[in-house]
Amino acid sequence: MEMGYRRLGLRSDHRRAMLRNMVTSLIKEERITTTETRAKEVRSIAEKMVTLAKRGDLAARRQVAEYMFDETVAKKLFDSVAPRYKDRSGGYTRIVKVGHRQGDAAPLVILELV
Numbered sequence: 001m002e003m004g005y006r007r008l009g010l011r012s013d014h015r016r017a018m019l020r021n022m023v024t025s026l027i028k029e030e031r032i033t034t035t036e037t038r039a040k041e042v043r044s045i046a047e048k049m050v051t052l053a054k055r056g057d058l059a060a061r062r063q064v065a066e067y068m069f070d071e072t073v074a075k076k077l078f079d080s081v082a083p084r085y086k087d088r089s090g091g092y093t094r095i096v097k098v099g100h101r102q103g104d105a106a107p108l109v110i111l112e113l114v
Helices: 012-029 036-055 058-067 071-085
Strands: 031-035 093-100 107-113
Touching: 012 031, 012 036, 012 071, 012 107, 031 036, 036 058, 036 071, 036 093, 036 107, 058 071
Parallel strands: none
Antiparallel strands: 031 107, 093 107
């Protein structure tokens, strides 16, 4: 029973809000620490956002602005992040394993823009 995405133990509205927040933080800070499963989910969305930003047209700007929580982050994505990847056709993020969380031993990773 493949669904195409991870539910992460959250209701759909909570999951969508968390992913939007994490993608916004990733673009803003260019590096976040989170659990491995969340990072894999955020990575797919973030890569789609960078691909939209590389397109750069008005429709792409509107799609990104609709998803991001902060319009200054959306502007940063188009102005400084996307031009870095103009010659790259995917693989804009990197996941680095950093160990396990103290409380529940969940595998932690650093998700960063390459």
